[in-house]
Amino acid sequence: MRDKLERRSFILLLIAVSIAFGFILEPFWGAIFWACAVTVIFSPLQRWMLTKIGDRPNIAALLTLFILLAIVVIPVILLTSAFVSEGVQFYQRVEAGEIDPRAIVQRLRDAFPWFDQLLVELGVDTSNLRERISQALVSASQFLARETLTIGQNTFSFLISLALMLYLTFFLLRDGNALIKLIIQALPLGDEREKALFNKFAEVTRATVKGNLVVAIVQGALGGIIFWILAIPGPLLWGVIMAFLSLIPAVGAAIIWFPVSLYLFATGDWISATVLIAYGAIVIGLADNLLRPILVGRDTKLPDYVVLFSTIGGIALFGINGFVIGPLVAALFMATWQIFMKDFSGEP
Template sequence: MREKLEQRSFLFMLLLVSLLFGLILKPFWGAIFWACAISVIFYPLQHRILCRIGPKPNRAALLTLLFCVVIVVFPVLLIATSFVQEGLSFYQRIDRGEINPGRVLEQIRTAFPLLPELLERLGIDLDSVRQRLSDAAVAGSKLLAEKALTAGQSTFGFIINVALMLYLTFFLLRDGHQLTELMVKALPLGDERERKLFSKFSEVTRATVKGNILVAMVQGALGGFIFWALDIPGPLLWGVVMAFLSLIPAVGAGLVWLPVAIYLYATGAWVAGTVLVAFGALVIGLADNVLRPLLVGRDTKLPDYVVLFSTLGGLSLMGINGFVIGPLVAALFMVFWDIFMREFNNQPPE
């Protein structure tokens, strides 16, 4: 009796201490997650470097980390800086009245006379929408001006998170195998099941991050190129926006180029509008429909509809990190049920 009480008390304290430790790490959760993801993605490179230079884990981890910084971190920081600059310029033009969302909506209503009637049947007041767009544009300009005052603090926090992520990535690259073995010993799920789950985690994380980021880069570059070719203002800004939105399968980049094409039609630029629609549907859309199933669905071994819903759910619950976590949770869900069906349902009744 006393032994059971001690065991239960110990397990309760173990759970409590683990939860408290998780709360302590909560402010750095994003940095920890991306450190794990980067170490998983670049572990094959780490292994190749070890094979070449011999058993020198510190040097191999450092070389791998430097390679990651050069090809990932620096380009992302440069693009983010350019995106912020173009975004600030765009909102300043709205604040000065050079871009008026209400006027744009009025031009669309004039060009498409059936639109007001259609929206009225749907219960949408076009005048109210126009006023809300104007108010939102002014509010956005004020918000951006307020955020500019705290940019120094935000930038400092961002740099700290990046530094912590890179610091942790170095140790995960160097000691990742030992940490995995330690977790296999610690978790009471069965070594074979745990190895399968860790293998699936690595497989899905690598496929989701590499696949989605590659699709986002391709769609953002194509979108920015066609905006530049058609002389649409802010091609870099809209290219980055399309890259982020392309994390949403099937519809992402279309949320940008389709409204712009409608505006071009409304202003009489029929040729530019037609070119944008054709390029968006055939080239940008083809990149999504061809690359995503090949790079994400095939490697994660998840159906396309599961990838779509898990990505949308992850983004809505966890923000930008959700495009990885959503499919990862879906894959682990399917692995757990696969283990259950194979190992438990086939057991003879007691």
């Protein structure tokens, strides 16, 4: 009886201490998550280096970290700096009246008179539509400016998180296999189930980051290039926004380039509008269909509707980190139920 009481008391203490430790680490969850994700992605490179330089895990992890800095971290910092600068300039142009959202809306309504009739048939009140759309555009520009200014003001916090992520990544690269074995030994879920879940975590993380992020970068870059060629203001700004929207399935970069092409039609610039629509549909649109199967692979891809809801839900709950966390939680959810059906229900 006493042994049972002691065991239960210890389990309660273990849970309480684990929860308290989780709260202590809460400010650093973003850095910890990305350290784990980066480790999963770059661990094959680290293992390859071990085969070339021998059993020197410290040197292999350090070299991998330097490569990560050169090809990922430094370019992202430079791009973020340029994005912040261009976002602030765009907001200042709206405030100064150089870009007038109301004039843009009026030109669209003048060019496409059938649009008002369509809204009436759909039961939408068009009496103050122009003002509402204009206010929405102004609010969006103000939100964008606030976010970019926040990024600039929180540079120190960002650098601290980045340093912590890189610091933890070094140790995860060096000691990752030992840590996984220790976790498998500690968790009371069954070694085979834990290995299956760890494999699913690595599989989905690689697929989501390597696939979705690369596709988003490509689509954003293609969109920014065509905006620059067509002399559309803020090509870098809109390119980054298109890259971000490309992370959301069934939405993509078209939510930016298609309205812009309509505006070009409305202003009489038929050549630029036609080029933008053709380029968006053929080049930007096909980039996803061509690259994603190659980078992600058919075996790791979740159903499209699961990816859509998990990505949007993840972003709503966790911010930008949610585009990875959402599909990851969905994949672990499905993997856990598959294990349950196999081990406890007798279902294949």
